[in-house]
Amino acid sequence: MLHRYLIYFKTFSRYTFLLRLLVRFEIKKKYKDSSLGILWSLLNPLLYMIVLTLVFSKLFERTIENFPVHLLTGRLLFDFFSSSTTASMNSVIQAASLIKRVYFPKYIITLSKIISNFIFLLISLVVLALIMAFTRAPVTVNILFAPIYLLLQFFFCCGMGLLLATVTVFFRDVQHLYSVLTTMLMFASAIFYPAEIIPDKFHFILDLNPLFHFIDGFRTVVYHGLPAEPLNLLICASLALVSMIAGIVVFERSQDKFILYI
Numbered sequence: 001m002l003h004r005y006l007i008y009f010k011t012f013s014r015y016t017f018l019l020r021l022l023v024r025f026e027i028k029k030k031y032k033d034s035s036l037g038i039l040w041s042l043l044n045p046l047l048y049m050i051v052l053t054l055v056f057s058k059l060f061e062r063t064i065e066n067f068p069v070h071l072l073t074g075r076l077l078f079d080f081f082s083s084s085t086t087a088s089m090n091s092v093i094q095a096a097s098l099i100k101r102v103y104f105p106k107y108i109i110t111l112s113k114i115i116s117n118f119i120f121l122l123i124s125l126v127v128l129a130l131i132m133a134f135t136r137a138p139v140t141v142n143i144l145f146a147p148i149y150l151l152l153q154f155f156f157c158c159g160m161g162l163l164l165a166t167v168t169v170f171f172r173d174v175q176h177l178y179s180v181l182t183t184m185l186m187f188a189s190a191i192f193y194p195a196e197i198i199p200d201k202f203h204f205i206l207d208l209n210p211l212f213h214f215i216d217g218f219r220t221v222v223y224h225g226l227p228a229e230p231l232n233l234l235i236c237a238s239l240a241l242v243s244m245i246a247g248i249v250v251f252e253r254s255q256d257k258f259i260l261y262i
Contacts, residue, residue, distance in 0.1 A: 015108055022112035027119060045076060045124045049131070052192055063194045066223075069137050072128045073219045074191035076121060077149075081157055081211055082182045084117035088161030089168045089175050096262035106255050107248075110165045111158065118154050128222075140225035148228070149218040152240045156210065159243025162251040169254070169261050189215055210239045 052075075053068050064070050091110045092099070099106060132139065168174050188209045190198070195206060195216070206212045217232045 011105055015104055018104060019108050019112055019115070022109065023116050023119070026112055026116035030116075030120075042123065042127050045072060045079070045127050046131075048075065049127075063197065066135050066137055068131050068135060069128070069223050070194075070219070071192055072131060073223045074189060074215045076124050076128060077153060077215050077218055078186055078189055078191055078211060079124075080117055080121040081153065081160075081214075082186075083120070084114045084157045085160050085164055086178065086182070087113040087117060089164045089178060091161075092165050092169050092258055093172075093262055099262065100259065106258065107162060107251055110161050110251075114154070114157050114161050118157075121150070137223070138225050142221045142225055142227050145221040145228040146218060148233070149214055149221070149236060152236045153214045153218075155240040156214070156236075156243045159240070159245070159247030162247030163243075166251050166254045169258050185209060185211055188212065191215065213239065 049068050049072055052071055088110045091113050092106060095106075095109045098109075131137075164174070164178070188205050189211045190206060195203075195212075198206060213232060213235045217228060217236055220226050220232070221228050
């Protein structure tokens with residue numbers, strides 16, 4: 001078993017140059033015809049925050065202090081999950097011509113989609129930092145836990161991306177259903193409303209939503225400035241581990257059949 005994982009690591013190391021090229025290509029492609037280019041990674045969450053703040057801030061002004069920061073700490077993490085997993089779904093199908101001509105680990109394509117979106121997330125965090133400074137939001141030492149949540153969500157998205165990429169190769173209709181699912185997840189993640197307004201009998205909806213745990217943990221250390229809750233960290237770490245294991249196993253067992261369906 002150890003020898004097998006060493007082979008995987010060596011194979012991955014051998015193709016890191018290809019991964020870097022694909023990530024660079026994804027970053028350039030996203031804003032290729034845009035005048036502002038990568039600046040849209042800053043403007044997009046900023047404009048979105050302004051619109052939702054104008055719409056919802058008055059509604060929740062008594063229950064949410066500093067609504068812009070509360071909104072961004074949830075929205076940025078959700079956008080990363082949504083964009084990275086959506087891009088992953090068609091990653092193998094879109095690279096069909098390349099896969100048929102050249103051998104390389106197919107998961108490299110899916111990982112490039114997720115890593116490029118993670119880079120966009122890191123860029124978008126500049127907006128969060130600026131808004132926190134502008135609104136004079138308190139910053140405590142507990143913000144050092146924030147990178148842990150970002151990394152855990154990254155691994156969670158990697159696993160989900162590999163799963164979705166595999167399933168979509170065999171069942172193309174999944175991509176249409178997934179847009180509906182992500183919309184449901186957005187409303188069930190307490191992004192623009194406080195989780196406290198959900199009645200206890202319906203709180204299980206939040207508990208069953210894996211994204212809520214990442215958002216809640218990130219919001220705890222960044223927005224509230226409190227220490228990370230051990231139980232929340234354990235849940236997020238478990239979600240990331242299970243997702244990665246499931247994604248790798250399913251992708252590896254199915255990748256030899258991709259050529260028959262793409």
